[in-house]
């Protein structure tokens with residue numbers, strides 16, 4: 029079992045002050061969260077550096093990812109080292125994720141830049157049901173969305189400052205391996221620690 033923060037922005041997102049070094053240091057020093065996904069807005073520019081900095085530490089793992097801005101709302105793709113080709117539509121992002129063996133996730137559906145109920149029309153792999161930057165009420169709505177769509181719910185901090193990294197995380201039945209973690213998300217072998225739920229919901 030591993031604990032992972034599936035939603036983190038670096039300085040390459042322009043609205044975040046987190047450096048790749050900050051993420052690696054946080055994982056190295058954290059007692060139990062040892063996995064972090066990089067989900068910068070529309071870019072993977074921070075990836076190479078972060079993975080390189082993490083390489084000397086065998087007990088931490090960086091999941092490559094991106095948060096794509098579509099006209100309908102934000103979509104997180106976990107497990108990709110490439111950016112999908114434009115134009116970015118909901119369907120094209122979901123298809124892209126599938127084609128590269130990545131996971132497509134509805135980001136903070138009921139917050140600004142969220143897809144809201146429109147997400148119900150598409151075949152996403154998961155919904156972000158606990159987002160560190162969202163209000164408890166909108167997280168609760170996201171939880172209902174995942175339940176209605178019968179797809180798993182993930183949690184992520186959506187960190188834009190260092191102190192937020194790994195403040196929200198998902199429990200995953202997998203070892204420290206990207207493929208295994210992605211597979212477990214798709215299978216729903218994930219849960220959100222009750223401690224986080226009671227704090228945020």
Ligand SMILES: [Zn+2]
Pocket residue numbers: 035037067095186
């Ligand atoms: Zn975000």
